[in-house]
Amino acid sequence: MKNNLKKYTEFINEELTAKEKLSDDELSISLATFSASFAGRNDNEEKFLILRYKFWDNIIDMTEDLRPRSFSDMCKGNTNPEEDYKELQSLMDKKGWDIQSIKNLFSPQVDEICGYGIGDLVEGKTTDKFRSILAKLNSQRVNTSTLSNIQDPFRNNSLDEQNGHTDIYLYFTFKQLGLNPDFIGLGGEGWSTFTDKEEIIIRYRYGYHHTKYGQMMLKQMNYTQEEFREKALESLQEIIFDEWHTRLFSFYKETKKDVKDIREVSRFIDSLKLEEYSIIEDDRMIIYTKEIANDINKVFPNFTDEKEICSAFTKFLSDFNLDIDFTGNELIINSKFQEI
DSSP states (O other), X not given: OGGGOTTHHHHHHTTTTOOOSSOHHHHHHHHHHHHHOOSSXXXXXXXXXXXXXXXXXXXXXXXXXXXXXXXXXXXXXXXXXXXHHHXXXXXXXXXXXXXXHHHHHTSHHHHHXXXXXXXXXXXXXXXXXXXXXXXXXXXXXXXXXXXXXXXXXXXXXXXXXXXXXXXXXXXXXXXXXXXXXXXXXXXXXXXXXXOOHHHHHHHHHTTGGGSHHHHHHHHHHTOOHHHHHHHHHTTHHHHHHHHHXXXXXXXXXXXXXXXXXXXXXXXXXXXXXXXXXXXXXXXXXXXXXXXXXXXXXXXXXXXXXXXXXXXXXXXXXXXXXXXXXXXXXXXXXXXXXXXX
């Protein structure tokens, strides 16, 4: 990932040897001081809120130039999310944000003082208690820019709406804190658990189930790889009926570049109905490739044959890893089918 960090040196240069942001000793002293203060202004309250702002800001700064931006694009690659997280946390370590400092900053005691928890920070959710703390700080004439910084994480886009790298950093940080990592919606709220059939098919075709990022998505969906495949195949018949014209034409366009009337062939193929050249059974679909070839050749003599029809369908369906047989006259697709 380091080659992907446009501002790698800029990000760590400012505090290359920064000590931990909130050590155990510092937390203990700050909490003791806060407990001893019964009235008036307490600087530790302001300190914790500013530290939380800085934590939020460092995550934004660290991930803003990383590519690809979206978690869905990351699912298409072969990188390892756990290794990517280690590099991100290494950068945060150099800024002083070791895991213990993060644990301390979001401990229950500090949550109580700040009026919100790490989940609220991730979602940009302003709690009633946080509002009352802001009102108190404002009445105590805390510096305007300080108050503005404290509120920054709760304006505009929240942390869980930034990019895929932020999702990964937060996901594994939650695990480190002993929290439920699935609180972090990979790809944004609802994306990883979105089960619209067309979206499932797209993800399957991109091979998400073969990549480590994609497998994280499946885990959040509570799908095994086989369940994911079965879900994608539920609409297989519909896919074939909808797309076979286009895929057959694309095949001919690539293999018969010298044919002058290829567009006329395309229009003719569009007029054909696959229902007339196939039958559906519970566990298979049979496509009569020889009959399709014969009807095309009646209009465009010697244009094609059943083997080319078979090749076009096989290429079309290669993403689905199906059991396909070719008898010479028929293409048999072995899979569960449902009437549409």
